[in-house]
Amino acid sequence: MARYVASVRTPLSQSDAFSYMADITHFVEWDPGVKQARRVSGDGPGVGAAYDLTVQSGGTTVMRYEITEYEPPRRVLLVACTSLLTSVDEIRVEADGTGATVTYDAELTLNGLLRLFDPLLRIAFRRIGDRAAAGLRRVLSTPPVVR
Helix, strand or coil, X not given: CEEEEEEEEECCCHHXXXXXXXXXXXXXXXXXXXEEEEEEECCCCCCCCEEEEEEEECEEEEEEEEEEEEECCCEEEEEEECCCEEEEEEEEEEEECCEEEEEEEEEEEECHXXXXXXXXXXXXXXXXXXXXXXXXXXXXXCCCCCC
16 A cells, blocks of 8 residues: 655635635646546536546556545545556645645555555655645645636
């Protein structure tokens, strides 16, 4: 299992930061590994909404993320499963004085016998996470990001 956690302070209100982060189509704006994101079910963020994210990591893969828990304006839980791996991503947003703190907590688990390669996955995921965290800091530090 590989895990990456990043917290970013933003001048956005908790509600605005949550609205931005809960719309998974925004991932392309801050995560350089996400090349395309589109909602494939649901009429907006919420439990049961699903998004296809085209991710690049070695090759290009489409991962379907489903929102399994949705607690506005505080928390969203996303899960994606492929034959190779399972990704569980939690977004938490807490009011913080005049703004908010956004915490992105991502956990990747290789499936089956691939788990033998978890040490290598941890190394690669750290680099991927660092790039995504830098993008998240960039978009959340310069309002307005809410459209």
